[in-house]
Amino acid sequence: MDYSIRIGGEAGQGIQTVGGSLARVFAREGYHVFTHQDYMSRIRGGHNYYQVRVSHDTVTASRDRLDIILAMDRATIENHRPFLNKGGLIIYDADTVGKTFEGDEFLHVPLEKLAVENGGDKIMANAVAVGAVLGVLDLPVDPFVRILKETLKKKGEEVIHGNEAAARAGAVFVQGFADRLGCFRLKPSGREARMLIDGASAIGLGALLSGCKFYSAYPMTPSTGIMNFLAGMAERHGLIVEQAEDEIAAINMALGASYAGVRAMTGTSGGGFALMQEGLSLAGMTETPIVIAEMQRPGPATGLPTRTEQADLLFIVHGGHGEFPRVVFTPGTPEQAFYLTHKAFELAEKYQIPVFIQGDQYLGDCEWTLEGLDLNRMVLTDHRVRGRALKNLPSYKRYTHTGTGVSPLAIPGSSRHLVVVDSDEHDEDGHIIEDAETRSRMMEKRLFRKWPLIRNEISPPTTYGHDNPEVVLVGYGSTYGVMKEAVDQLGRRTSVAMLHFSEVYPLPPEAGFHYMNFLQKAGTTICIENNATGQFARLLRAETGFVFSGHINRYDGRPFTVESLLEKVHDYTG
Amino acid sequence: MDYSIRIGGEAGQGIQTVGGSLARVFAREGYHVFTHQDYMSRIRGGHNYYQVRVSHDTVTASRDRLDIILAMDRATIENHRPFLNKGGLIIYDADTVGKTFEGDEFLHVPLEKLAVENGGDKIMANAVAVGAVLGVLDLPVDPFVRILKETLKKKGEEVIHGNEAAARAGAVFVQGFADRLGCFRLKPSGREARMLIDGASAIGLGALLSGCKFYSAYPMTPSTGIMNFLAGMAERHGLIVEQAEDEIAAINMALGASYAGVRAMTGTSGGGFALMQEGLSLAGMTETPIVIAEMQRPGPATGLPTRTEQADLLFIVHGGHGEFPRVVFTPGTPEQAFYLTHKAFELAEKYQIPVFIQGDQYLGDCEWTLEGLDLNRMVLTDHRVRGRALKNLPSYKRYTHTGTGVSPLAIPGSSRHLVVVDSDEHDEDGHIIEDAETRSRMMEKRLFRKWPLIRNEISPPTTYGHDNPEVVLVGYGSTYGVMKEAVDQLGRRTSVAMLHFSEVYPLPPEAGFHYMNFLQKAGTTICIENNATGQFARLLRAETGFVFSGHINRYDGRPFTVESLLEKVHDYTG
Amino acid sequence: MTTPDEFKGQETAWCPGCGNFGILTALKRSLVETGLRPHEITIVSGIGQAAKLPHYIKCNAFNGLHGRALPVATGIALANHGLRVLVTTGDGDCYGEGGNHLLHAIRRNVNLKVFVHNNQVYGLTKGQASPTSEEGMVTKVQRQGVLSGQENPLALAIALDCSFVARGFAGDPARLQSLMGAALQHKGFALLDILQPCVSFNHLNTYEWYKSRLYPLEEDYDPRDRIKAFARALEWGDRIPTGIFYVNDRPLFEERLKVLKQGPLVSQRTDLKKAGEEIRAFY
Amino acid sequence: MTTPDEFKGQETAWCPGCGNFGILTALKRSLVETGLRPHEITIVSGIGQAAKLPHYIKCNAFNGLHGRALPVATGIALANHGLRVLVTTGDGDCYGEGGNHLLHAIRRNVNLKVFVHNNQVYGLTKGQASPTSEEGMVTKVQRQGVLSGQENPLALAIALDCSFVARGFAGDPARLQSLMGAALQHKGFALLDILQPCVSFNHLNTYEWYKSRLYPLEEDYDPRDRIKAFARALEWGDRIPTGIFYVNDRPLFEERLKVLKQGPLVSQRTDLKKAGEEIRAFY
Numbered sequence A, B: 001m002d003y004s005i006r007i008g009g010e011a012g013q014g015i016q017t018v019g020g021s022l023a024r025v026f027a028r029e030g031y032h033v034f035t036h037q038d039y040m041s042r043i044r045g046g047h048n049y050y051q052v053r054v055s056h057d058t059v060t061a062s063r064d065r066l067d068i069i070l071a072m073d074r075a076t077i078e079n080h081r082p083f084l085n086k087g088g089l090i091i092y093d094a095d096t097v098g099k100t101f102e103g104d105e106f107l108h109v110p111l112e113k114l115a116v117e118n119g120g121d122k123i124m125a126n127a128v129a130v131g132a133v134l135g136v137l138d139l140p141v142d143p144f145v146r147i148l149k150e151t152l153k154k155k156g157e158e159v160i161h162g163n164e165a166a167a168r169a170g171a172v173f174v175q176g177f178a179d180r181l182g183c184f185r186l187k188p189s190g191r192e193a194r195m196l197i198d199g200a201s202a203i204g205l206g207a208l209l210s211g212c213k214f215y216s217a218y219p220m221t222p223s224t225g226i227m228n229f230l231a232g233m234a235e236r237h238g239l240i241v242e243q244a245e246d247e248i249a250a251i252n253m254a255l256g257a258s259y260a261g262v263r264a265m266t267g268t269s270g271g272g273f274a275l276m277q278e279g280l281s282l283a284g285m286t287e288t289p290i291v292i293a294e295m296q297r298p299g300p301a302t303g304l305p306t307r308t309e310q311a312d313l314l315f316i317v318h319g320g321h322g323e324f325p326r327v328v329f330t331p332g333t334p335e336q337a338f339y340l341t342h343k344a345f346e347l348a349e350k351y352q353i354p355v356f357i358q359g360d361q362y363l364g365d366c367e368w369t370l371e372g373l374d375l376n377r378m379v380l381t382d383h384r385v386r387g388r389a390l391k392n393l394p395s396y397k398r399y400t401h402t403g404t405g406v407s408p409l410a411i412p413g414s415s416r417h418l419v420v421v422d423s424d425e426h427d428e429d430g431h432i433i434e435d436a437e438t439r440s441r442m443m444e445k446r447l448f449r450k451w452p453l454i455r456n457e458i459s460p461p462t463t464y465g466h467d468n469p470e471v472v473l474v475g476y477g478s479t480y481g482v483m484k485e486a487v488d489q490l491g492r493r494t495s496v497a498m499l500h501f502s503e504v505y506p507l508p509p510e511a512g513f514h515y516m517n518f519l520q521k522a523g524t525t526i527c528i529e530n531n532a533t534g535q536f537a538r539l540l541r542a543e544t545g546f547v548f549s550g551h552i553n554r555y556d557g558r559p560f561t562v563e564s565l566l567e568k569v570h571d572y573t574g
Numbered sequence C, D: 001m002t003t004p005d006e007f008k009g010q011e012t013a014w015c016p017g018c019g020n021f022g023i024l025t026a027l028k029r030s031l032v033e034t035g036l037r038p039h040e041i042t043i044v045s046g047i048g049q050a051a052k053l054p055h056y057i058k059c060n061a062f063n064g065l066h067g068r069a070l071p072v073a074t075g076i077a078l079a080n081h082g083l084r085v086l087v088t089t090g091d092g093d094c095y096g097e098g099g100n101h102l103l104h105a106i107r108r109n110v111n112l113k114v115f116v117h118n119n120q121v122y123g124l125t126k127g128q129a130s131p132t133s134e135e136g137m138v139t140k141v142q143r144q145g146v147l148s149g150q151e152n153p154l155a156l157a158i159a160l161d162c163s164f165v166a167r168g169f170a171g172d173p174a175r176l177q178s179l180m181g182a183a184l185q186h187k188g189f190a191l192l193d194i195l196q197p198c199v200s201f202n203h204l205n206t207y208e209w210y211k212s213r214l215y216p217l218e219e220d221y222d223p224r225d226r227i228k229a230f231a232r233a234l235e236w237g238d239r240i241p242t243g244i245f246y247v248n249d250r251p252l253f254e255e256r257l258k259v260l261k262q263g264p265l266v267s268q269r270t271d272l273k274k275a276g277e278e279i280r281a282f283y
């Protein structure tokens, strides 16, 4: 069983509360869940929706076709009805939408009326709605009540009870239609609760569990979720989250904190990242470790602030003036986001370079169910020289030439050794120089010596599907889930596989997995990107000369859905 | 005859005055001249030099080997003596350097003494020095006197006479060594005065003669020369040159001015360009014409502020978040800089896009002699809709969909038609939208429809040398001159040619000249770049898959000289 | 005569009850008063709820980047000083991200009219602190409450010798309209800080909060005394004055620029022949 | 005891006669007075002649980007509030390119000591106008003379309620040293604007120009009165006061931050086990 439920309405109507609660209940009941959000850049009004997919099997993407629509307003009915599967259900409140709809698919639930009657406040219509959906699926209301108790703790008993009563009333109301609704019954998962997490929180959690101590940023959708998460952790876990006056300050503050000896990070979206370019170059020149999360949204300029796109890949790869090494990770799932954030902190400090987590609105907002996160993989190696080890050094130069190009990174103030860093070209001591020879040696140290070592740290792309496929779908970042489902669907008829890069730059070495071979052997290779110009395809060609046989690009600010991707793939596979 | 003269000394000793005057005299006397400067990021002291090459034949680069050294301090003698050709001459003032040097190459000229005795002020030692060099070359002092009269007009007669007397004394003094110096005699060129111009002025002049009306920038070496030039033109030719508070303001002001209806430009170097990334993306989204000069210096970060490098090519090509079209020109000579700046204004306005002139310190500072500039090639087409034509339009939408993707660009305020532009995704009227369909159509308009038309405007690369070469030296930007001379030198023994791209992005179409064929046929193709990672080679591979057989990179902040380049080429040609 | 309807723009996307509506109303009315037609006016904005305003009114518009309205407006006003250029911006846009531009735009004294919708919060990005948020205000990011001092934009502007400095209130559109009118009539850079309730994210500085504190500067208050103006600008507590705090007669940048003596830059054509003569200097 | 020699750094690259030498001397002496050792001090700078200073003294140093010293210094001071963090910057660096950071650093009130070498010109880039250049000053870019109003950094800082605001003179290192000492002793963000002759590019504001105008604030001047301080900060003409204009007791940012109650961030280790418990919230 695999249901897609879309909750639609105006901003401010509680779409997120309802969708989020349902997803949480499903996860607690042990189902697989995938959610995605589509919202406008406004606080009230307009049209938004929240889509929850719940299934007995793994789900990793959204579908266009819906089984249940929960319409909080009339526009939802008008806009989304065409996507309803045969036999699907539209739950609505005829009183609030101001019209009664005819047709088998419609189920009028007096949300507001039940809310007022049972909970005492029409604001509890949201709880009625959740109860109604649970009722339709024949799931118990109790897990939702537990969630209400957790989240409304501060609002007091009365509010909790009201919401509980409202939810139960919703469930009871739909039980009156049991005959008609029997087909929606969701069999128990027979499993314990699953973890449910979105990409932004996963990045935040990854940072927290990598010993991140300093996060400075300027609010910008869709990166703000990371800041919110870390701000919530600050007091409990001893980290500073500072809202900077602008993105230039954000990255420079983080570099200052990193210089002073703590693991530091910043996060932003394209426009803010544009403002960080000079700071990025400063990180490169001073060899100051930093982790930067860039959560993409459609550009250019302000673009579509609340939508999704993958159009900043080459900007990140080539950003900042001058030449210096960097690493770019493009996680495809919250799970990857969590582990790669950890790896980002590790590599940033080990090689004293900027490391990017590049995500997008889709990765940031979508919630996935996971089997859990393995804390044993969080191994913190302190690559800095501090304490006694530093005190015992007979002498110290910040930019000592070494065989690896990596110089000892000391903590200023903790010993008599001085730590001098400089944005000008400098000598081993960190002081300004202008001569050609010192310059060349520093370029070789920063760039050439470190680069092969860094590249060796990069893991190969992930494959899924056929071992020796005729068709390979290639992508990076947030298209992971939809490509995977497409492979599942296509696999029935075609010999197909997916090749997904979550560690995208530098390209992984081929020693372990000859992925270029894998590609070259396939008859059809399709590069799938949520952008207009095919940036990953360009990167791969620049690095390897490889040319894809096909491209699928989406650049309307929306993510691929399973159906929309399959349709395009069919153009190539016939 | 082909002499290289190096004038060395501390900042503040008048190195530039002496070198600049000599170059000017040689050009006026009809010789070919090439000059280059090597200076530190400080105002007084340190060590700088100015190198002037004068010849009967075309010269387009500097050499390492010197014929005459004019040493204003002791360090010059110590540092540069090893580069003196056999039979070469070192002119110095034993009194000021505080030591008498033995050896045939040394000629002591009492610069300060002669200055005081003849001019009345030791500051006129510079004039003595110029006179002495002219004397050595057996050139008349009169042209220099005319230059003195022009440049010192404001300082009054007395100063002019003093300098004249000093210069003549210098010439007379060296005539006492006529026997020894006879070999340096420069035969008359038999030609009229040549034009002498540096790259920065050529860009400024190109802007002026393209109807540029607004230049906003923030001072940054080596782009400041453009601002200085245009500031000098402002009052006489009716343009505004405004020093912005930072580079972010600089580009946004220029975009405002362009929106309001005037041709606008900004200029900066890598660090400032990094700060302009968001504004660049704004130009892309709003389709506002703008010309941006990016004069490179070695990075990352502050790097080497007064030196040269070509390490921002891929940053420019991929800069700014989101996807939008742009054009990048990389002139190799002041002449190309002049004409390409003109073309930049034309394309920026015709397609409503950002167009770049990417130069570097070497292009900006080097002076070349030209045959002149052809003003008839300055054809100004006004691509905006204004005046009566605008008034007569029945209706107006800033982003009307057209077959070419280019919408009419109206002047706000000059008719009842409103001009609305938006950094958000927008509809034809310029108002915010969020729907997928309008978004897609706008992306197609801005990007896909314009792109092939833009690409068709791009001129093919320049070749020089053999028609069917075994060896091709490939480059872009400021390596033009040195590659050309290398071809001349190699041509005697090898079948060699140069392929130089001054219009680098998008890559020129191949219809007119199958330059990729030209490359593919050659046995050895060497990509020559003043950077560490080979950015042009990477660009060419990304676009065409082509892989060079060799790379020559210089990344110590210095330009290639003829000798240093030849040496590296020999590694490939044996 | 124009009417407010002539300035009617797109449908708004603000929350019901938002203070921005009062500002929009006052603005339309004050524009009507100027007698100007929509095409003679250009409104420049950055990004934020406030910065959406140019879409809700009918004029020329440049809706640029977050924080960058002022340099764009400066470029427009210098290229065509015949246009009336207004800037509509938020407290985050103008005092946060765009702070540096404000400092230098005030120094330049181009004839811009800057209306800051100061809701003391970041509205569009859902409620983070802005430079004018009160110390102690708790948000999702400022969990411990705002620790930075609250910026006083009027004091700042007076310190920079801004040509016109005033404070209005979105909840009193009539008075706001007259302040806007005064700003529009004033020759010089005008900063009008407008206290604006944000019903969705600022639950501290509500309509009531403002109403119980705001009072107009005295009838006989002299806005030409810079030091007194500074003292009055510092009043922020139980009583908060509104009105025109400071005015001076600094000369306009565009009037001093010699190049503009021959009329707006946009109507001056380059004389290519004359410009071509500059080549001679290189011989 | 340390001596100024212990702070001796690289050889300078300033012009002979430059006001920066006086500042360097005063700084070394005032650091000696603190009793701190070089490694306990971190100097942060941007880019410019002034910003080269960290190379000419022996301390920890972060010589960052033009205009961006303050956020770097803020990051350092928050990550390790045990360090003494100084910022050495120019008028272009601090009031021009970096203007926005100054506004917000003052609001934050981190314990930074900011010494601005105010030569009223861009030295390193060869003489363009800076925000503090006098109106009318002619340069290669400002051909018609500076048209923008001259920024008054002290008035600006007082408007932002900066915790310590003072003016010194590079030509009087002894008095400058005592002002530096006071700034170093003050608990809070300290802005010390230092008038500094630039012998190469500022031929207007020379040693003589300053000497004939500067006078110390009266012995009994009370720097706690913000409005009076503002009035005195506006004095700029035939007579220009130096000294400590304004001081307040605003609480330090780092003292208010609860997270720092357990000591400097740099010595706090993340308890991975405890942090790992946050995962539970996602079930």
Ligand SMILES: Cc1ncc(C[n+]2csc(CCOP(=O)(O)OP(=O)(O)O)c2C)c(N)n1
Residues within 6 Å of the ligand: A218, A219, A220, A221, A247, A271, A272, A275, A302, C047, C048, C049, C050, C051, C065, C066, C089, C090, C091, C092, C093, C094, C117, C119, C121, C122, C123, C124, C125, C130
């Ligand atoms: C460079 C950049 N950084 C961040 C953002 C995200 N952003 C949009 S509006 C805004 C703040 C808006 O606050 P304010 O200016 O006070 O306007 P309001 O919404 O309160 O009217 C931010 C941070 C952006 N668009 N661009």
Ligand SMILES: Cc1ncc(C[n+]2csc(CCOP(=O)(O)OP(=O)(O)O)c2C)c(N)n1
Residues within 6 Å of the ligand: B218, B219, B220, B221, B247, B271, B272, B275, B302, D047, D048, D049, D050, D051, D066, D089, D090, D091, D092, D093, D094, D117, D119, D121, D122, D123, D124, D125, D130
């Ligand atoms: C982003 C950026 N823009 C411009 C520059 C060039 N630049 C270096 S120093 C400087 C101005 C220096 O003026 P100031 O801060 O007053 O220092 P001073 O040299 O006068 O001491 C400028 C514009 C730069 N390094 N980086």
Ligand code: SF4
Residues within 6 Å of the ligand: A043, A044, C013, C014, C015, C017, C018, C019, C020, C049, C119, C123, C124, C197, C198, C199, C200, C201
């Ligand atoms: S969030 Fe606040 S400022 Fe924005 S529209 Fe809503 S009430 Fe107004």
Ligand code: SF4
Residues within 6 Å of the ligand: B043, B044, D013, D014, D015, D017, D018, D019, D020, D049, D119, D123, D124, D197, D198, D199, D200, D201
């Ligand atoms: S240019 Fe001016 S500020 Fe710079 S070192 Fe020389 S005198 Fe000092």
Ligand SMILES: [Mg+2]
Residues within 6 Å of the ligand: C048, C090, C091, C092, C117, C118, C119, C120, C121, C122, C123, C130
């Ligand atoms: Mg606001």
Ligand SMILES: [Mg+2]
Residues within 6 Å of the ligand: D048, D090, D091, D092, D117, D118, D119, D120, D121, D122, D123, D130
């Ligand atoms: Mg200065």
